[in-house]
Structures are given as structure tokens and as C-alpha cells.
Amino acid sequence: QSQYVDDEPDQDSPVSRFQRYLRIKTAHPDPDYASAVAFLRSQAQEIGLHTQILEFVTGKPLLLVTWYGLDPSLPSILLNSHMDSVPAEPSKWVHPPFSAVRTSDGKIFARGSQDDKCIAIQYLEAIRNLRNRDFVPVRTIHISYVPDEEIGGSDGAAKFVQSKEFKELNVGFMMDEGQASPGDEFRVFYADRSPWSLIIKAKGSPGHGSRMYDNSAMENLMKSVEIMTRFRESQFEIVKAGEAANSEVISVNPVFVNAGTPSPTGFVMNMQPSEAEAGFDLRLPPTADPDAMRRRIAEEWAPARRNMTYQILEKGPIRDYLGSPLMTMTNASNPWWAVFKAAISDAGGKLSKPEILATTTDARFMRQMRIPVLGFSPMINTPILLHDHNEFLSDSVFIRGIKVYESLISALSSFQEDVSSQ
Numbered sequence: 001q002s003q004y005v006d007d008e009p010d011q012d013s014p015v016s017r018f019q020r021y022l023r024i025k026t027a028h029p030d031p032d033y034a035s036a037v038a039f040l041r042s043q044a045q046e047i048g049l050h051t052q053i054l055e056f057v058t059g060k061p062l063l064l065v066t067w068y069g070l071d072p073s074l075p076s077i078l079l080n081s082h083m084d085s086v087p088a089e090p091s092k093w094v095h096p097p098f099s100a101v102r103t104s105d106g107k108i109f110a111r112g113s114q115d116d117k118c119i120a121i122q123y124l125e126a127i128r129n130l131r132n133r134d135f136v137p138v139r140t141i142h143i144s145y146v147p148d149e150e151i152g153g154s155d156g157a158a159k160f161v162q163s164k165e166f167k168e169l170n171v172g173f174m175m176d177e178g179q180a181s182p183g184d185e186f187r188v189f190y191a192d193r194s195p196w197s198l199i200i201k202a203k204g205s206p207g208h209g210s211r212m213y214d215n216s217a218m219e220n221l222m223k224s225v226e227i228m229t230r231f232r233e234s235q236f237e238i239v240k241a242g243e244a245a246n247s248e249v250i251s252v253n254p255v256f257v258n259a260g261t262p263s264p265t266g267f268v269m270n271m272q273p274s275e276a277e278a279g280f281d282l283r284l285p286p287t288a289d290p291d292a293m294r295r296r297i298a299e300e301w302a303p304a305r306r307n308m309t310y311q312i313l314e315k316g317p318i319r320d321y322l323g324s325p326l327m328t329m330t331n332a333s334n335p336w337w338a339v340f341k342a343a344i345s346d347a348g349g350k351l352s353k354p355e356i357l358a359t360t361t362d363a364r365f366m367r368q369m370r371i372p373v374l375g376f377s378p379m380i381n382t383p384i385l386l387h388d389h390n391e392f393l394s395d396s397v398f399i400r401g402i403k404v405y406e407s408l409i410s411a412l413s414s415f416q417e418d419v420s421s422q
């Protein structure tokens with residue numbers, strides 16, 4: 001196990017600024033957005049960038065940072081990063097999750113180090129370096145620091161894209177977070193999966209625990225669970241056979257079951273309950289047919305004939321406003337794709353085949369507006385530790401990422417073809 005390194009208190013460097021941001025506790029359930037916004041804003045101001053705070057929901061601020069380009073009539077570039085993190089269990093970490101300790105081998109341990117506070121600072125550091133080199137952007141570049149991504153974004157990015165402030169940004173291309181790459185190729189994501197929360201409920205006659213009868217609530221629920229498990233296995237088989245990635249199939253995973261008649265010592269054991277319910281996390285890739293899924297749920301997973309009801313919470317859009325799947329093209333039809341690819345290669349990076357992200361990000365709200373979005377976090381040679389214990393990022397990977405964003409930001413902001421009609 002690696003040792004602590006005490007960073008010099010007076011040190012001011014990209015890594016120390018990253019550490020300072022990591023030490024701000026923006027983990028749910030009580031994220032300190034005020035401190036995060038204050039810190040990021042002071043960084044942006046120090047670099048000489050324009051800042052604006054938007055508060056669509058009280059206590060949930062969004063920081064917008066702007067570097068004006070020479071031609072404000074061209075669609076702008078938006079770089080997005082969420083300020084919140086998932087919680088951490090300190091006792092399961094080798095270093096405290098908000099210490100941002102850097103070990104002697106250069107690993108910076110913190111909740112949010114990969115997801116996604118790294119890109120928050122890398123955007124700013126890249127712009128700092130470009131400004132120091134007197135680079136002048138043609139297109140305006142914005143950075144949005146948004147709240148609540150980890151809890152679905154309805155008070156964050158969802159409100160932002162609906163605002164007049166967002167419209168005025170005239171965003172032509174956006175970048176959002178991606179995921180770490182254990183190998184030496186950068187990963188890029190052209191779509192997310194759409195998240196649904198599904199709760200199925202069964203009702204039935206209560207009865208003595210000893211009695212066999214049809215249509216008890218538990219029997220009805222368990223039949224559904226069996227059918228859903230078979231569906232889950234059919235999807236997982238495709239993945240196990242190597243025919244599709246995890247993110248390309250529909251996942252359905254049980255997250256809670258709730259049934260039984262409570263007693264002071266647990267549950268009444270000789271009573272069959274009259275109600276039972278279970279909750280599932282569903283993720284639909286953009287290729288999935290949401291209507292077919294809704295029918296499957298109504299007819300097979302929670303049919304009225306088994307005394308079942310259900311509730312689907314669709315967390316965000318599943319199609320764009322013209323009814324197309326939420327996907328960003330990674331071919332010649334999307335001129336930004338070529339610019340992105342060239343910028344990665346100019347930075348000496350290799351790119352793996354574009355992927356669908358298995359999880360879900362704020363990008364879906366912008367894709368709904370038909371804005372092209374690529375998910376990208378420049379973390380190669382890094383184990384995937386988002387939401388895990390001992391999340392870390394190596395200092396060298398972090399520093400290299402700044403260079404990659406310098407290349408990306410200069411290329412994207414210099415891109416002259418007018419794509420505003422797309």
C-alpha cells in the first residue's frame with residue numbers, strides 16, 4: 001500500500017487546484033454546491049473568464065463560465081461537468097474519500113476524482129494554458145457546472161436546457177463526461193442508455209401461512225420476477241456470448257422488494273400478505289423500442305390478470321424532439337466528429353471505437369435538443385472506479401488530460417464550417 005505525500009500548503013498547481021476541488025464535499029445527499037460554485041468561479045475569474053450563476057431551483061446553482069470567441073454569431077462549444085458526486089463509505093476506503101490524498105506513486109484518491117471533477121478542472125486548466133499562449137478562439141466556449149446529475153438532473157441540466165439562457169448560448173457542439181479506459185486508447189461515447197425506474201405491485205387475498213391457494217400477492221409477484229429474470233438472462237447471454245456490449249442491451253436489475261406483515265421481531269411468519277412490490281432499474285439503449293418495452297411490462301411483467309399494477313418513471317427523454325433516438329453521429333454526417341477525432345490524434349492519443357455509455361448522463365437532455373454531444377473523459381490506463389470505493393486518478397493521467405483538452409478546445413473553437421443549419 002502506498003504512502004501519504006503531504007502536498008506543500010503554498011503549492012499552486014493544476015494538481016493542487018484539482019485536490020482543492022475534490023475536498024469540497026459535493027456528495028449526496030447534501031452536496032455543498034455553494035462552495036463548489038464559489039471555488040470554480042474564483043478559478044474562472046482568475047483566468048479572466050466571464051462567469052454567471054443561474055439558479056433554476058433554490059439551493060441548486062449552476063455556474064456558467066464563458067470565453068468569448070472572435071465570432072459570436074457562430075454556434076458555441078459547451079463543455080459540461082456535474083458538480084455532485086455519489087456518497088462514499090469512508091470506512092471502506094484506504095484514504096478518506098474527501099482528503100484527495102496524493103500517494104507517492106501519484107494516485108489522487110477522492111470521491112469524484114474520476115466522476116467527474118477531473119474534467120471540471122481540466123477544462124479550466126486547458127483554457128488557462130491556451131490563454132497564456134495567446135490563443136484566440138473563433139467560436140465562444142462555455143463551461144457549465146451543473147447540480148444533481150447523479151440524481152437524475154431534473155433540477156439541473158433538464159431545467160438548464162429548457163431555459164432562455166441556454167437558448168441564447170446557441171450551442172453547436174457539446175462535450176460531457178465519459179468513462180475511464182483501462183487500456184491505452186481513449187474512449188468516446190455517442191449515446192447513453194435511457195433510465196427507467198419500474199415498480200411492480202401485486203395484490204392478492206391474504207391467508208393462513210399454511211394454506212395453498214392461487215393468486216396470492218406473493219405468488220403473483222414472484223411469477224413476474226421469474227419472467228423478468230428470464231428476460232434479464234436473455235439480454236445478459238448476448239453480452240456473455242460477446243455479441244454486444246453491456247451498454248447495447250436492455251438491462252433490468254432488481255433494486256428492492258417490499259412485502260410481508262411486520263411484527264415487533266421481524267415479520268409475521270404464518271400470514272401470506274395481501275400486497276407485495278418490487279423495484280427495478282431498467283436501462284434502454286437508443287436502439288431499443290420503448291413502446292415494445294411498455295407493452296412487455298403491461299402484458300408480461302405486471303399484467304392485470306395477475307392482479308398487478310405498475311409504475312414506470314421515465315427519467316428524462318428517450319427520443320429527441322423530432323422523435324429520433326438520442327444518438328450523436330460519429331460519421332461524416334456530423335462535421336464535429338472529424339474535428340474531435342483529429343484533435344485527439346493531434347494530442348498523440350489513440351481512440352477506441354465509439355461506444356454507448358452503460359450509465360446515464362446529462363448529455364441526454366442536450367441530445368434531446370438535437371445538439372451533438374460526445375461523452376469523453378481523458379483517462380487512459382485507469383481502472384473504472386466510478387461510484388466505487390477507492391476512486392482515484394493518477395496525477396500524470398490528469399495532467400495529460402489537460403493537454404488533450406487544449407487540443408480539443410483549440411480545434412473545436414477554430415472550426416469554421418457553419419453548421420448552424422444542422
Ligand SMILES: CSCC[C@H](NC=O)C(=O)O
Pocket residue numbers: 149150151152153195315359360361
Ligand atoms: C436516473 S438518471 C441517473 C443518472 C445516473 N448517472 C450516473 O451514475 C445513473 O444512474 O446513471
Ligand SMILES: [Zn+2]
Pocket residue numbers: 082115116149177
Ligand atoms: Zn458522472
Ligand SMILES: [Zn+2]
Pocket residue numbers: 086115150386387
Ligand atoms: Zn456518477
